[in-house]
Amino acid sequence: MSRRYDASEIEPRWQRIWEEEGRYAASDDPDDPRPRFYALDMFPYPSGDLHMGHAEAFSGGDTVARYKTMTGHNVLHPIGWDAFGLPAENAAIKRGVPPRAWTEENIEHQAASFRRMGMSFDWSRRLETCDPEYYRWTQWLFLRFFERGLAYRKSSPVNWCPNDHTVLANEQVIQGACERCGARVERRDLTQWFFKITDYAQRLLDDMDTLIDWPERVLTMQRNWIGRSEGARVSFTIEETGEQIEVFTTRPDTLWGVTFFVFSVEHPAVRDLAARGGTLAALEPLVQEARAASMTSHEEADTKDGVFLGVHAINPVNGERIPCYAAPYVLMGYGTGAIMAVPAHDERDLAFARQHDLPVRVVIQPAVGELLDGPTMTEAYSGEGVMVNSGPFDGESAPASIAKVAAWLESEGRGRATVNYRLRDWLLSRQRYWGAPIPIIHCPTCGEVAVPDEDLPVRLPDDADFELGGESPLARHPTWKHVACPDCGGEAERDTDTMDTFVDSSWYFFRYCSPGYEDGPFRAQDVARWMPVGQYTGGVEHAILHLLYSRFFTKVLHDMELVPFTEPFPKLMNQGQVIYGGASMSKSKGNVVEPMPLVARWGADTIRLTMLFAGPFEDDIDWKLVGGEDEHRRPGPHAWLGRAFSVVADAVEHDEAIEPPQLVKLVHRTVKGVTEDLERFRFNTAISKMQVLTNEMRATLDGGGGAMAAARALAQLLAPFAPYAAEELWRVELGEPDSVHASTWPTYDPALVRADTVTLVVQVDGKVRATLEVPADIDEAGALETARGAEGALRALDRRTVLKEIVRAPRLVNFVTK
RNA sequence: GCCGGGAUGGCGGAACUGGCAGACGCGCGGGACUCAAAAUCCCGUGAGCUUCGGCUCGUGCGGGUUCGACCCCCGCUCCCGGCACCA
Numbered sequence: 009m010s011r012r013y014d015a016s017e018i019e020p021r022w023q024r025i026w027e028e029e030g031r032y033a034a035s036d037d038p039d040d041p042r043p044r045f046y047a048l049d050m051f052p053y054p055s056g057d058l059h060m061g062h063a064e065a066f067s068g069g070d071t072v073a074r075y076k077t078m079t080g081h082n083v084l085h086p087i088g089w090d091a092f093g094l095p096a097e098n099a100a101i102k103r104g105v106p107p108r109a110w111t112e113e114n115i116e117h118q119a120a121s122f123r124r125m126g127m128s129f130d131w132s133r134r135l136e137t138c139d140p141e142y143y144r145w146t147q148w149l150f151l152r153f154f155e156r157g158l159a160y161r162k163s164s165p166v167n168w169c170p171n172d173h174t175v176l177a178n179e180q181v182i183q184g185a186c187e188r189c190g191a192r193v194e195r196r197d198l199t200q201w202f203f204k205i206t207d208y209a210q211r212l213l214d215d216m217d218t219l220i221d222w223p224e225r226v227l228t229m230q231r232n233w234i235g236r237s238e239g240a241r242v243s244f245t246i247e248e249t250g251e252q253i254e255v256f257t258t259r260p261d262t263l264w265g266v267t268f269f270v271f272s273v274e275h276p277a278v279r280d281l282a283a284r285g286g287t288l289a290a291l292e293p294l295v296q297e298a299r300a301a302s303m304t305s306h307e308e309a310d311t312k313d314g315v316f317l318g319v320h321a322i323n324p325v326n327g328e329r330i331p332c333y334a335a336p337y338v339l340m341g342y343g344t345g346a347i348m349a350v351p352a353h354d355e356r357d358l359a360f361a362r363q364h365d366l367p368v369r370v371v372i373q374p375a376v377g378e379l380l381d382g383p384t385m386t387e388a389y390s391g392e393g394v395m396v397n398s399g400p401f402d403g404e405s406a407p408a409s410i411a412k413v414a415a416w417l418e419s420e421g422r423g424r425a426t427v428n429y430r431l432r433d434w435l436l437s438r439q440r441y442w443g444a445p446i447p448i449i450h451c452p453t454c455g456e457v458a459v460p461d462e463d464l465p466v467r468l469p470d471d472a473d474f475e476l477g478g479e480s481p482l483a484r485h486p487t488w489k490h491v492a493c494p495d496c497g498g499e500a501e502r503d504t505d506t507m508d509t510f511v512d513s514s515w516y517f518f519r520y521c522s523p524g525y526e527d528g529p530f531r532a533q534d535v536a537r538w539m540p541v542g543q544y545t546g547g548v549e550h551a552i553l554h555l556l557y558s559r560f561f562t563k564v565l566h567d568m569e570l571v572p573f574t575e576p577f578p579k580l581m582n583q584g585q586v587i588y589g590g591a592s593m594s595k596s597k598g599n600v601v602e603p604m605p606l607v608a609r610w611g612a613d614t615i616r617l618t619m620l621f622a623g624p625f626e627d628d629i630d631w632k633l634v635g636g637e638d639e640h641r642r643p644g645p646h647a648w649l650g651r652a653f654s655v656v657a658d659a660v661e662h663d664e665a666i667e668p669p670q671l672v673k674l675v676h677r678t679v680k681g682v683t684e685d686l687e688r689f690r691f692n693t694a695i696s697k698m699q700v701l702t703n704e705m706r707a708t709l710d711g712g713g714g715a716m717a718a719a720r721a722l723a724q725l726l727a728p729f730a731p732y733a734a735e736e737l738w739r740v741e742l743g744e745p746d747s748v749h750a751s752t753w754p755t756y757d758p759a760l761v762r763a764d765t766v767t768l769v770v771q772v773d774g775k776v777r778a779t780l781e782v783p784a785d786i787d788e789a790g791a792l793e794t795a796r797g798a799e800g801a802l803r804a805l806d807r808r809t810v811l812k813e814i815v816r817a818p819r820l821v822n823f824v825t826k
Numbered sequence: 827g828c829c830g831g832g833a834u835g836g837c838g839g840a841a842c843u844g845g846c847a848g849a850c851g852c853g854c855g856g857g858a859c860u861c862a863a864a865a866u867c868c869c870g871u872g873a874g875c876u877u878c879g880g881c882u883c884g885u886g887c888g889g890g891u892u893c894g895a896c897c898c899c900c901g902c903u904c905c906c907g908g909c910a911c912c913a
Contacts, residue, residue, distance in 0.1 A: 012865095225830050225907075232829065232909055239913085257913060270913090335911095342912045349913085355827090356911055430912060551908080621851070623839055627832095628906085634838055634852080642865085644851050650866085684842085693840070696850035703850090706867095769846050774894040776846055814893050820845050824893045 013650040015611025019732040023123060031749060032077075032128040034084040036534070045081040046538045047073035048517055048577075050546025050554070051088045054114035055095045058121045060586035060593065060631065061547060063603035067616040068583055068625050068691065069545040070127050074728035075686050076542070077128070078753040084538050085128055086520040088135035089115050092143075093509045094172055094188055097442040100474045107442040107474075111138060121604050125612045126731045128749070133523040137512035142519065143444035144465035145529035146512055149561075151447055151458050158204045158564060159436075161456065165274070165340070166435055168196040173480070174439045175200060177508060178432050180553070195299055201446060201505065202433040205560050209234055209429040211574075212559055221579040223626065226551040233552050235430025240414045242348065242423035244269060244321040246277075247329060248284055253277060253321065256343030256428050259390075260413045261406040262350040264398040265371035267361065269321040269332045270314065270347050273298045274340040278317070281332065285318015291334055298336055312363035313337070323348075324422040326399060335360065343428055351388065352380065358388040371397050372406050434557065436508040441472050441481035443506030451493035451500040460494050466502065480504055513554055514561040517541060517576060536572050544577040547585075555580070581689055584628040586619070601631050610646050613730035617645035620691035620729060648699055649733050652726070655705040656719040656741045665714030673763075674704050675721045676756040682725045683753070691729070698725055721754050770795045771822040772808075786818045795821035 026032075035042075049069040052062055073085035089111075096107035103110075115136065122129065135142055153159040167176040171191035175198060180187040205212075213234050216227055239258035246253060253271075257263075271278045273294045282291040294315060314335030321332050337356055338347050351361035351368040361368055368382035372393040380389055395404045401413060417423035437446065445466045447459035459466055469488045472481040482488060483504035493500035521534040555577070562576040585592060588599040606615050621644075622634040635643065678701045685694035701722055705715045720742060727734035727748045738748035763784050768791060770778040778798035782791065792815050814822040 223831095228830050229908055235909095235912065237912075255913080259913080337911045337913095339912070347913050354913065356913075359911095428912085548907085621838090627839090630838080647866095648851085654866090688842095692838090693850080696840075699850055710867095767846070771845085771894070774845095774892095779846060812893065814845095816845065820894090822845085822893050 013646075013653045013733070015613060015646075015649075015732065016608075018736045019124075019126070019611050019613070022732050022735050023126065026747075027123075029747070031747065032083075032085065032130050033132055034086075034130050034538075035082050038537075040082050042080055042082040044538055045073075045076040045083045045542040046540075047076060047083055047085045048520075048541045048544045049087070050544070050550060051090050051513070051516060052118060053090045053093065053095075054111055054118055056114060057117050058125075058603055060601055060603050061583075062118075063125065063615060064586050064619045064629065065545055065547065065583045066122070066125065066127055067619050068581065068689070069543075070125075070731075071616075071620065071686070071691060071728040072543050072545070072689070073128050074731060074749060075753070077749065078724070078727065078751065080752065083128075084133075084520065085130055086133040086135075086523075087119075087122065087127070087129040087131070088133075088516055088520065089118070089137065090509060090513050090516070091115065091136040091138040092443045092506075092512055094174075094440060094442070097440055097474060098172075100442075106470070108138065108470075111136075111442075121607075124604070124607055125616070128731070133520050135516065135519055135523065137444075137509070137516065138442070140465045140467055141524075142516075143512070145519070146444045146507065146515070147447040147459070147464050147466060148461060149515060149529060150444075150507065150511070151461065151464075152568060153203060153564065154448070154458055156564070156568075158207065159201060160204065161199055161201050163197060163199040165195050166198050166200055167193045168198075169193055172440070175435060175437060177435045177510070177553075200435055200437040201448075201503075202435050203560070205434045205557075206429060206431055208560050208563050209236070209431045210427075211563055212431075212556065215559070215563075215575055218575060219578065219580070222577075223548070223580065223582050226548065226555065226580065226582065229551045230556055233431065233556065237428050239410075239426065239428060240417060240423050241344070241426045242417060243324060244348065245324070246281065246332070247320040247322055249281070249319070251277065253346050254344045255346050255348045256426070257348060259350070259353065259407060259410070260417060260423065261395060261398075261401070261404075261409050262353045262371055263323070263325045263348065263413070263417075264395075264401075265350040265352050265369050266323050266328075266330060266348045267351060267367045267369055268330050268349045268357075268364075270338045270349050270357075270360070271317070271332065271334045272338040272340040272345040273334045273336055275334070275338075275345040278334050281317050281319050282315075282334065285316075285332075287315055287318045290315040291317070294334065294336060312359055314360060314364070316364070324420075325417075331366070333360075333364070341432065342430060352382055352385065353388055353390050355388040355390075358385075369397060371395060434508075434560075436511055437505040438508055439480035439483075439505055441468065441474060441506065443509060444512060445482065446503040446505050446507055448503040449491055449493060449500045450503060451496060451498060453498055454493055454495040454500075457493055457495050457500070463494070468506075482506070510553055510557050514557040515565075517558070518565075518571070530570075532570055535570075539571070540573050540575060541577045541579070543579050543581060545581045545583065548582040551582075582626055584623075584626055586629045586631055588630065589632045590630060599632075601635065606635075610643055611732070613649060613733045614643055614646040617649070617695060617730055618643050621645055621695045623692055625689050625691055645695075645730075648702065649730065651706065652702050652722060652733065653737065653741070655702055655709060655715065656722065656737050658709045659705065659715035659719040660741055660743075662709065662714055663716050665712060667714040667717055668708060671704060671708045671713065671715060671718055673760050674701060675718045676760040679721060679725065679754045679756040680761050683756075686728065694725075695729060698722065698729075701725075723748055724751055724754050727751075766818045768794060768818055769820045770798045771820065773825055774822060782818055784818055788815045788817045791815055791817040791821055795823075 049066055073083050077083045091111050096111045099110045100107045150159055167181050169176055169186040169191055171189045181193050184193055186193055213236055237258050239256055240260040241254050241256055243252045243254050282288045314333045317332045317334055319332045320329045349357040351357040352370045353372055370380045370382045373379055373396050374393040393406055395401045395406050414425035447466045449457045451457050469485055472485055474481055489502040489504050491500055491502055518530045518535055521538045522530040525531050558576055563574050565571045566574045588601055593600045622629045678697050681697045682694045705718050708715050723734050723737040734748050738744045765781045766784045768780045768782040769776055780798055782794055808825040810823045810825055812824040
């Protein structure tokens with residue numbers, strides 16, 4: 009009756025044929041009339057083979073790309089590799105394999121797996137960031153940033169990973185530990201390269217309003233990371249030295265409540281002040297402790313710790329003399345590294361005040377009748393209220409008065425309104441080998457000199473020594489760094505650091521538009537045609553790092569007039585994680601499931617469908633629950649594909665049988681539903697609708713009816729999800745000459761989608777008492793009439809008085825009796 | 827602590843604008859086919875009660891709005907994720 013569904017035979021056959029046919033190449037023909045669509049997946053990092061996360065993300069991305077192709081778009085669906093980075097270098101150290109060899113091997117492995125998965129990539133645009141023809145342009149972009157003052161070198165305290173022997177960006181430090189290896193991050197003072205992303209803080213924030221198709225959580229994370237706060241800078245004078253020290257505060261309305269002053273222990277003025285006040289010995293341990301901690305996290309410190317510096321500050325608003333402290337709870341990395349302490353209205357200041365017996369003065373009273381008392385209060389009050397003890401501002405309501413106070417400070421020359429951001433400049437130097445060398449030459453006479461564009465790329469030497477310790481591999485290389493200065497010709501040295509790999513990944517999506525272009529990173533007209541990206545798909549782990557950096561790069565390129573837009577990815581879709589047994593997969597837990605063995609066992613289509621059917625794309629998938637406890641048990645989607653083959657084969661066998669109108673209508677409804685679901689990336693419900701169609705086809709065929717139109721629609725609707733099975737159904741079972749993936753997405757007739765009859769629900773007091781099939785175009789009177797006659801309603805209404813009738817023809821009638 | 831997202835059968839999930847809660851699938855139970863098993867197909871499957879007609883309860887908890895609430899409002903609990911002394 010029906011042939012057996014055998015993915016292991018079907019899939020490799022079509023994979024080969026598709027490659028011979030050269031499908032999936034995007035057209036750069038400017039006369040191609042089709043609208044363009046750029047379907048982009050976050051490019052993978054080549055460590056080992058594909059994992060379940062890749063399988064999930066790329067299954068979704070490929071479904072979108074294939075759907076867009078079938079709906080008449082000229083689709084750009086490229087693939088490449090984020091190929092620089094530490095794991096390659098660590099593998100080299102551990103196993104003696106050169107980083108390039110290790111990387112290439114993994115890439116070939118992953119590329120083969122992607123092909124096996126049936127991904128519709130345009131392989132002709134494939135790129136790798138470790139290719140000199142790619143990093144040449146990474147370096148070129150660095151030099152453009154350098155020219156514009158957006159790449160600069162400075163000495164600053166930085167995060168140092170003692171395990172990976174390199175510095176890290178703030179974004180790569182998670183709770184005081186290295187994002188990559190988990191080692192405790194140390195603080196070091198080093199001279200390093202930075203990108204001036206802080207210049208773009210406000211634009212990065214403002215333009216988020218246009219990213220309406222981004223997940224809310226990603227926008228929130230970026231907003232928090234940029235961390236804009238409005239407030240004021242106020243200058244305090246140190247009584248003993250006459251120095252002016254600035255603080256940043258979001259609450260200038262509490263200035264009259266300042267009772268002490270606190271420096272970060274790392275504040276540049278602290279040592280001298282402590283020396284002056286005779287408290288250097290007490291300060292020293294706190295300084296040492298801070299040094300040991302990372303840049304971003306001081307979690308070891310207690311808010312109550314701190315030492316008196318022996319000096320005093322003068323409050324500019326009332327001339328009061330207040331003691332100065334140094335304390336670890338004040339961060340050097342935020343604001344000015346010094347704060348005015350208002351213990352009555354700030355929790356941390358209050359804790360410190362109580363510990364050190366400092367006065368607490370209330371300057372905001374909440375409301376009449378609930379007066380706060382400084383000496384006895386146990387909780388700081390940061391809410392709204394009326395200003396008291398605040399000189400000219402007594403009686404004003406706070407914090408509404410902030411703008412007024414800031415204006416007053418400015419007119420008095422004691423401060424000014426300002427905006428502060430948490431965002432720091434992007435530290436991009438890495439003291440490692442496997443990255444794009446920073447194209448700068450340090451000349452004893454000319455200083456920092458850009459490598460001339462024509463000398464790019466600055467190539468990595470093949471014969472570096474990767475052993476850890478001492479200097480970085482490039483610094484240690486016997487000849488590599490020695491060059492003549494491009495300006496004066498004198499002896500000079502190359503910068504021996506490489507760039508953070510996030511620099512490579514901040515522009516790869518532009519390169520896909522102009523693969524192999526030799527006169528720049530991309531051709532402006534190619535980018536203008538293809539971009540911004542139509543749909544970007546990838547993991548939420550890039551919510552801050554990659555996505556913020558790429559937005560920054562795009563804005564800089566826009567300012568350079570190289571691209572006509574300011575946001576690269578207007579639409580973003582985050583797939584959920586694939587976990588196992590409620591926990592993320594990890595070797596140490598022994599719960600890692602690999603996708604490729606499952607593909608070998610059940611076929612790529614089944615694995616793709618299992619992932620997309622398991623739930624909403626953005627939700628996590630627990631493979632233990634959806635993949636089945638027993639790996640030998642046939643997955644549900646595999647059984648469904650088997651049924652699909654059997655119904656299509658039956659339909660063909662009985663193609664002379666009449667296709668009943670209910671089935672034809674269901675086909676149209678299914679086309680409509682699947683189309684709408686795809687537009688909203690609701691893959692799970694799209695698949696369920698196809699399953700309903702399959703079930704109905706089975707029933708129809710069993711009843712002697714035909715199902716040819718349904719079979720054709722099913723093959724086409726299935727194509728974006730299960731490309732191999734759909735192709736087999738289309739070309740082999742249905743005998744179509746050309747690929748299903750080149751066919752035009754089916755359309756539906758709205759007249760056929762509309763139902764002739766609908767279910768009328770009859771309620772009594774909101775409870776369902778009967779359901780009746782009624783004509784879809786029934787009017788209110790007819791609906792009411794019909795409902796009155798319903799048996800269930802009559803019974804329920806027995807001896808009750810109907811007070812009101814709610815009629816919503818044709819769906820519902822509700823009799824209200826009380 | 828702050829911010830964001832959640833909580834629906836044994837399980838994954840569905841319910842689009844406030845109108846039949848549980849689509850579809852998994853699992854489980856029963857049956858057909860088979861010497862048998864696997865595969866496949868058919869039927870059943872929220873809970874309790876039932877005179878087998880139905881009835882009652884049911885979407886984390888407590889209130890509210892409404893003819894009607896998984897959906898809207900107020901107050902909680904718990905879970906997941908992010909940030910975390912941000913002045």
